[in-house]
Amino acid sequence: MAALNDKRKEYPTVKDLQKVLDSCKIHLGQIDEVWPKIYIGNVAIAQNKSALLKLGITHVLNAAHSKRGSIGNRSFYGNDFVYCGIPADDSTHFDLDVYFRPAADFIHKALKSPGGKVLVHCIMGMSRSSTLVLAYLMIYHHVPLKKALQKLIQKRAIYPNRNFLALLLDLDLQLETKEKTCQIL
Structure with missing residues (x-):
């Protein structure tokens, strides 16, 4: 357990990650290709289904499913897109990690x-959606959190809330611990 705690000290803090996010010089737009x-x-x-079709979007991941102002659902998108909705709140108490x-x-x-292209969105496209994309990069591309943040802010102004950053830090630690365990075996 002490080794795990020592390892945790080497990780960036939420405040460190917020400093990375604060270094973003991009203005927030409606949509950006981040990867x-x-x-x-x-x-x-x-x-705007016609705009999505022009961009070649095939899949929509709505991180604000059934939230006020977010009308997207399977019936809205019909057969034009594959849809997945996550009913997430952009709050300091929501367990987005599940x-x-x-x-x-x-x-x-x-x-x-x-031809797959995916749009991940929430209401503003800054916190919930970016958190889910960061988790994807960490899980499937083994990109450490800080590096994933640095890559995304080159493409879009994002700002996951403090809670989501803490959950991503936990994921980062879990993935690193798992990777080291696999290397030992």
Whole structure:
């Protein structure tokens, strides 16, 4: 247990991660490609089906499913898009980490489909959606959290809330511990 606590001290803090986020010089837009074939956007672009079709979006991951102002659901998107909704709150108490793996799996499956491009959105496209994309990069591409943040802020103004950053730090530690365990075996 002491070794785990010692390891934890080497990790960035939420405050360190917020400093990385504060270094972003990009203005927030409606939609940005943040990783090949992965877009983060706001609710306005998510509800503009013709714009999504022009961009070639095939999958929509709504991190604000059934929240006020977010009308997207399976019936809204019909057969034009594969839809997944996560009813997340952008709050300091919401356990978004229970959705990290399902969201990452949805994104991964979307990108594996022919011509797959995925839009991950919430209301503003800054906190919930970016948190889920960061979790995907960490789980499927083994990108450490701080490096994933640095990559995303080169493409979009994001700002996961403090709670989500803490949950991502926990995921980062779990993934690193798991990777080291696998290397030992």
